[in-house]
Amino acid sequence: xxxxxxDLRKEYVxxxxxxxVLHGLSFDIAKGEFVSIMGPSGSGKSTLMHIMGLLDRASxxxxxxxxxxxxxxxxNQLAQFRNDKIGFVFQAFNLLPRTTVLENVKLPLIYxxxxxxxxxxxxxxxESVGLGHRLHYYTNxxxxxxxxxxxxxxxxxxxxxxxxxxxxxxxxxxxxxxQIMGILQRLNDAGNTIILVTHETxxxxxxxxxxxxxxxxxxxxELVANRRFAQDGDVLK
Numbered sequence: 001x002x003x004x005x006x007d008l009r010k011e012y013v014x015x016x017x018x019x020x021v022l023h024g025l026s027f028d029i030a031k032g033e034f035v036s037i038m039g040p041s042g043s044g045k046s047t048l049m050h051i052m053g054l055l056d057r058a059s060x061x062x063x064x065x066x067x068x069x070x071x072x073x074x075x076n077q078l079a080q081f082r083n084d085k086i087g088f089v090f091q092a093f094n095l096l097p098r099t100t101v102l103e104n105v106k107l108p109l110i111y112x113x114x115x116x117x118x119x120x121x122x123x124x125x126x127e128s129v130g131l132g133h134r135l136h137y138y139t140n141x142x143x144x145x146x147x148x149x150x151x152x153x154x155x156x157x158x159x160x161x162x163x164x165x166x167x168x169x170x171x172x173x174x175x176x177x178x179q180i181m182g183i184l185q186r187l188n189d190a191g192n193t194i195i196l197v198t199h200e201t202x203x204x205x206x207x208x209x210x211x212x213x214x215x216x217x218x219x220x221x222e223l224v225a226n227r228r229f230a231q232d233g234d235v236l237k
């Protein structure tokens with residue numbers, strides 16, 4: 001199993017105030033799955049993604065990634081494990097300004113075993129998302145849809161075990177959004193594990209499985225019966 005979560009809980013403490021966000025979540029995700037984590041604002045889905053993406057720690061519970069109990073790692077070990085095993089695609093793109101497309105995608109390779117081959121590897125993944133002609137453009141010279149493709153290329157460049165996409169179409173027009181969903185579906189078809197965080201049913205149904213979260217609890221875990229496939233001419237609703 002790629003991911004195993006058992007009785008995961010998260011609370012934030014500020015003075016005498018304790019805010020409980022996750023209330024004992026348990027689930028598994030196998031290698032090669034495409035899973036949507038879906039819920040309304042405040043449901044805890046982003047907190048869960050941050051914990052699964054090793055950007056935050058659970059208060060209690062167990063989280064295994066590739067059979068490694070990551071709750072036992074120190075901060076430096078977490079950072080290295082995150083760089084080696086996880087790719088991120090965020091709603092806001094999180095690209096470096098005044099930096100070229102190629103340089104943005106190369107960034108995760110600085111601290112990896114692929115650093116000696118950074119240019120070639122970055123070009124390869126940029127070509128795979130249709131941006132081979134934008135290598136030396138600055139990030140302020142490309143469209144929103146292209147920025148998200150750069151973010152996907154950056155997430156792929158280290159050949160991670162799992163890619164987390166947090167509301168990846170939230171800042172895009174409908175046409176660009178459906179193109180991004182198409183790329184994610186093709187990546188999954190090629191064997192990549194994708195975990196998509198969204199509050200939109202239409203977007204969630206591009207995955208193969210939906211985990212529904214409400215008030216910090218899993219309230220549904222289902223396979224997508226009428227899965228949507230991103231095609232040219234579609235729009236995100």
